[in-house]
Amino acid sequence: MAAAVRLLLISFLIFSHYTPSLSVGEDVYLLEFKEGFQNSSALDSTWRNGTHPCRDKWRGIECEDNNNVSSLILVGLGLSGSSQQMDIEALSNLERLRFVSLENNSISGPIPEFNRLTSLRSLFISGNQFSGVIPDNFFDNMGSLKKLDLARNKFSGKIPVSLEKLGNLVQLSLENNEFSGPIPSIGQQSLVEVDFSNNKLQGRIPQLMSRFGPKPFDGNPDLCGPIVSKPCNANGLPDANNSSSDSDAGTKWVILGIVVTVLLMTILFNKAKKREENFSVLGKESSNKVVQVRIPSSNRRSMSRKGGSYKDPGTRSLRRGTSTGKHGNDLVVVNEEKGIFGLQDLMKAAAEVLGSGGLGSAYKAIMGNGASVVVKRFRDMNKLNRDAFDAEVRRLGRIRHRNILPPLAYHYRKEEKLLVTEFVPKGSLTFLLHGDRGSTSHAELTWPIRLKIIKGVARGMGFLHTEFANYELPHGNLKSSNILLSSNYEPLLTDYALYALISNTHSVQALFSYKCPEAVLYQQLSPKSDVYCLGVVILEIMTGKFPSQYLNNQKGGTDVVQWIRQAVSEDRVSELIDPEIVNTSSSIGQMEKMLFIGAACTESDHDKRIEMREAIRNIEEIQV
Secondary structure, three states: OHHHHHHHHHHHHHHHOOOOHHHOOHHHHHHHHHOOOOEOHHHOOOOOOOOOOOOOOOOOEEEEOOOEEEEEEOOOOOOEEEHHHOOHHHHHOOOOOOEEEOOOOEEEEOOOOHHHOOOOOEEEOOOOEEEEEOOOOOOOOOOOOOEEEOOOOEEEEOOOHHHHHOOOOOEEEOOOOEEEEOOOOOOOOOOOEEEOOOOEEEEEOOHHHHHHOOHHHOOOOEEEEHHHOEOEOOOOOEOHHHHHHHHHHHHHHHHHHHHHHHHHHHHHHHHHHHHHHHHOOOOOOOOOOOOOOOOOHHHOOOOOHHHOOOOOOOOOOOOOOOOOOOOOOOOEEOOOOOOOOOHHHHHHOEEEEEEEOOOEEEEEEEOOOOOEEEEEEEOOOOOOOHHHHHHHHHHHHOOOOOOEOOEEEEEEOOOOEEEEEEOOOOOEHHHHHHOOOOOHHHHOOOHHHHHHHHHHHHHHHHHHHHHOOOOOOOOOOOOHHHEEEOOOOOEEEOOOOOOOOOOOHHHHOOOHHHHOHHHHHHOOOOHHHHHHHHHHHHHHHHHOOOEHHHOHHHOOOEOHHHHHHHHHHOOOHHHHOOHHHHOOOOOHHHHHHHHHHHHHHOOOOOOOOOOHHHHHHHHHOOOO
16 A cells, blocks of 8 residues: 555656646747747737637638648748758647748758658748758658749759659749759659759750650750750760850850840930830820820720720820849740730830729730730839749749639839730620629620639639648739639639739738738738638629729728628528529529628638638539
8 A cells, every 4th residue: 555655656746747748839839930030020929928829810820620730821021040040840749730831031051851841741942042952862751742842042962862752742843043963753743843944953854854845944054855955965964066066056146146236226225215105105084085005096996995994094104114134125924825025016016004903004905916915014013022023923924724814924123013914805804794784795694604703713713722822812802803704704813912922011902802801900811811802702793783892991882791791690692682693593592502602701700701612612512
């Protein structure tokens, strides 16, 4: 009996001085991780002792079941310091952590021990100052990794051969580093996108990578093989003979080009002012007629009303803002589907004003090859430097989805940026719904067509929330005026993923996501803010009413969110359906279900609002 008492006393003494590791909350581990940065002031307002990362909405934290941290998204927050001070061990204690993004900060040093996070699915650390050689076996134990972005750093040495073992890898971005040596046989079938451009790579490109075409290998002159149309010699390097002759020929052309350039310099300089007037001064705002860009009279075209419902006030010139930076006085083409054109082509084009909004002005231009494009001028896009901006827009230009309209080109200038996209003749959903009640175009918006539009919008949003899962706002500006319709009413989303580019606080708040309740009340944003915007679009399409949420101070329009909330409480949801489709369809039950989805998406309580994937799944279940 005495022995048992002694054992019990010893056990009590041991456990009274032992704190189980499970008692340490995820907040403690995250704060330990934060301590590794020299500058983490951007996190100070929400990352606080005694609060919960999920329930108290820590900045850059996303959670699973509102209880366990699943994503760490610290993009462009000015974080700095040495990577060797980063406490990756603290992150390894977050058992549900699947996504880490530290993009566009100022962290330096060798790659941190992210390979300790063996369950990680996405790792984005582009746009920092990481450097040095990555160990060859670094990725051996990261078999769950699907997306890896190491671009725009200073990594050197060989590309780790352990990347070959990542059987689930979908995206690999290694561009704009200093990697050297051969490319490993990274050709697993799961891969959809790779980028090795602008490194110092050498040797034969693995045949397994032929499906990606030559672009991912640009800026590596010592690579060879059929993919880049450059033969290899017996040692697997570019054929010296061909390279030599090509180099000599290239030198001759460069010299000839310099001579021609010198001869033309004076002519071009003297004509600069005339070309300036191709996109000349815009007239003053008029409530009765559309403002038009002054162009040569033989090329003038009147503006179609389908182009937009806003006029561009004041006096501006699209030509104003030409850059003389390293990209020269030209457009940078990021998508060649509509051909290749330069700034001079744009200056000579017939043009007209389409509209002006919170982010800038839009113009339509018809290129010499017959392609119609829209040029959008953005004034406050200085959040990223030129290289980072280039990388972001090129990423957008690579998008291929039937419900997403990718950019074709951009023009970079410090004071303003131009983004060029394809012109979509049918115009925006706003115009078709509200431009002219009773018009033929509005009458054509039957229930099947509206359902098609909603499903297309949802699929586009699903794609963006996968492609830009590391972004705080994958879209950020979803509203009917940013939904264009093809000739067969297939929706095309525009103005997406701009939050990462816009710098000025006032301009950022022009994004529609800033109208969601959590942004208005607490200045908090998340991918669920996009869900709220989707809900407003659904309610707008189903009711035919212009949402007051789109307007400053909500003066005008219909408060569709409050309207549906009241209708649900009073069990009269069917009364909200647009009479235009009620009288032409017998699917009232399906229409009511869609309204309920809109109500769930616009739930004011961020925690109770459904996730994007759930909204999409519910929308797909609706039938005509």
